[in-house]
Amino acid sequence: MSFTAGETILNYIQGEWTASSTGELDPSINPAQPTQVVGWVQRSSLQDLDAAVTSAKAAQRAWRKLSAPARGEYLYKVADLLEQRLDDIAETMTREMGKTFPEAKGETARGAAILRYYAGEGMRKVGDVIPSTDSEALMFTTRVPLGVVGVITPWNFPVAIPIWKMAPALIYGNAVVLKPAGEAAVTAAKVIACFHDAKIPAGVVSMVTGQGSVIGQGIIDHPGINGITFTGSNTVGKTIAKGAIARGAKYQLEMGGKNPVIVADDADLEQAVEATISGGLRSTGQKCTATSRVVVQSGIYDAFKQRLLERVQMLKVGDGMEAGTWMGPCASENQLQTVLSYISRGLEEGASLLHGGGKPAGLENGFYVEPTLFDNVRPHMTIAKEEIFGPVLALMKVDTLEEALALANDSEFGLSASIFTKNIGSMLAFVNEMEAGLVRINAESAGVELQAPFGGMKQSSSHSREQGQAAIEFFTSIKTVFIKS
Numbered sequence: 001m002s003f004t005a006g007e008t009i010l011n012y013i014q015g016e017w018t019a020s021s022t023g024e025l026d027p028s029i030n031p032a033q034p035t036q037v038v039g040w041v042q043r044s045s046l047q048d049l050d051a052a053v054t055s056a057k058a059a060q061r062a063w064r065k066l067s068a069p070a071r072g073e074y075l076y077k078v079a080d081l082l083e084q085r086l087d088d089i090a091e092t093m094t095r096e097m098g099k100t101f102p103e104a105k106g107e108t109a110r111g112a113a114i115l116r117y118y119a120g121e122g123m124r125k126v127g128d129v130i131p132s133t134d135s136e137a138l139m140f141t142t143r144v145p146l147g148v149v150g151v152i153t154p155w156n157f158p159v160a161i162p163i164w165k166m167a168p169a170l171i172y173g174n175a176v177v178l179k180p181a182g183e184a185a186v187t188a189a190k191v192i193a194c195f196h197d198a199k200i201p202a203g204v205v206s207m208v209t210g211q212g213s214v215i216g217q218g219i220i221d222h223p224g225i226n227g228i229t230f231t232g233s234n235t236v237g238k239t240i241a242k243g244a245i246a247r248g249a250k251y252q253l254e255m256g257g258k259n260p261v262i263v264a265d266d267a268d269l270e271q272a273v274e275a276t277i278s279g280g281l282r283s284t285g286q287k288c289t290a291t292s293r294v295v296v297q298s299g300i301y302d303a304f305k306q307r308l309l310e311r312v313q314m315l316k317v318g319d320g321m322e323a324g325t326w327m328g329p330c331a332s333e334n335q336l337q338t339v340l341s342y343i344s345r346g347l348e349e350g351a352s353l354l355h356g357g358g359k360p361a362g363l364e365n366g367f368y369v370e371p372t373l374f375d376n377v378r379p380h381m382t383i384a385k386e387e388i389f390g391p392v393l394a395l396m397k398v399d400t401l402e403e404a405l406a407l408a409n410d411s412e413f414g415l416s417a418s419i420f421t422k423n424i425g426s427m428l429a430f431v432n433e434m435e436a437g438l439v440r441i442n443a444e445s446a447g448v449e450l451q452a453p454f455g456g457m458k459q460s461s462s463h464s465r466e467q468g469q470a471a472i473e474f475f476t477s478i479k480t481v482f483i484k485s
Ligand SMILES: NC(=O)C1=CN([C@@H]2O[C@H](COP(=O)(O)OP(=O)(O)OC[C@H]3O[C@@H](n4cnc5c(N)ncnc54)[C@H](OP(=O)(O)O)[C@@H]3O)[C@@H](O)[C@H]2O)C=CC1
Pocket: 152, 153, 154, 155, 156, 179, 180, 181, 182, 183, 210, 211, 212, 213, 215, 216, 217, 220, 231, 232, 233, 234, 236, 237, 239, 240, 254, 255, 256, 257, 287, 288, 335, 338, 387, 388, 389
């Protein structure tokens, strides 16, 4: 299936592109040029969702009976197709949610790598032999799929996040029903088209678009869905947890972050500045792992602030499809308004604006915001506490490393964190004491590797981990087997 600009994105149910029973559509628009409709997204109904779940349930029975290496062969084919279509998928992503074309290409290539990683997992062991107290018995563990998994995804990584949830679900024998974010549904459909063209058996993969409050809630409530995997806001994550617990479904949540970087007096200044810019402002700050709080020791504070300011002033904001653009627009009007309102709160609460704070000159039409630096940020301020999900950095000065760690840990979130230092003692203190699921030394806070576990502490996740071999824990149940002749 090939899409042209402005085409209607159909649901994918029982191996076919299917019109919704509602006939209602929402536009997915280009945040760089909001008059441009990238595609029309169906506002599907609960009947559409039910059809997808019924077909997934039937298909999963045969899918789980295939050998895992045979399931892996499908994932290899999907990876090849994704790679062949890389430029088209990446361009759609840039036009639909604004990240720059090079970043979108990198993400699409990462999607192919994730598929190949999990295709390979189909060749690896899923259990252990455990000594029994009965010398004539054989006791071991194996793993079984959950059944049908509901996949609810956000718009910020429209290829990587659906794939890092769907690929492990599929390799372990589950069927999946994807509900992508409305702002990234055209890109998601192009990913699903790769599964279709790889001839994955009908019903094993489905996609139903629509409102979170209808289709997302429908996934939470549907008795045919055995597990729900979600990335997005804390508010929706908590709704999913409550709903899943109420009907005994398994759930996995990846949510917000308020990720700190600590710059110690002995840091390599250039390295720390570059990583703060990349970690905080790439993808317009719209990563759950984005750097948001910059905690700097007093001995290096002025030099760091000066260099950071110089570098931020050099960043080119613009349409992500234009060569030379470093930072694209916010993904949506809503997201832009959220970011601007956090900037206003920062000013009202007494932080000093060092740079940015508004819409860039000459780019008034798109959902653009300037990269923004705040100085003199205090821990009680809203911009030091809440996830902004935009290109806003909050600088905070401390005297000692102990103070820096206490401040970095003073958050309800615990997703990722970085430190810049040359001192091994400071590195170890950070590794031991930092309350975050991903800690990085002399590297930016964003930067997830697909073969390693990913997830947060505190309110950043459901305390589960995604990606790498950790994914098996969510997408399967352990079965302990005892055999006696
Ligand atoms: N951790 C992360 O990576 C992300 C964090 N966020 C945070 O969330 C904020 C808001 O972004 P937003 O896009 O609104 O994030 P949401 O959490 O609202 O959206 C994520 C996904 O959940 C769906 N959804 C929405 N409401 C429900 C519901 N009641 N039940 C089930 N599913 C639902 C959405 O559908 P639909 O899009 O159709 O509404 C989307 O597919 C951001 O500013 C940021 O702070 C956002 C995205 C990613």
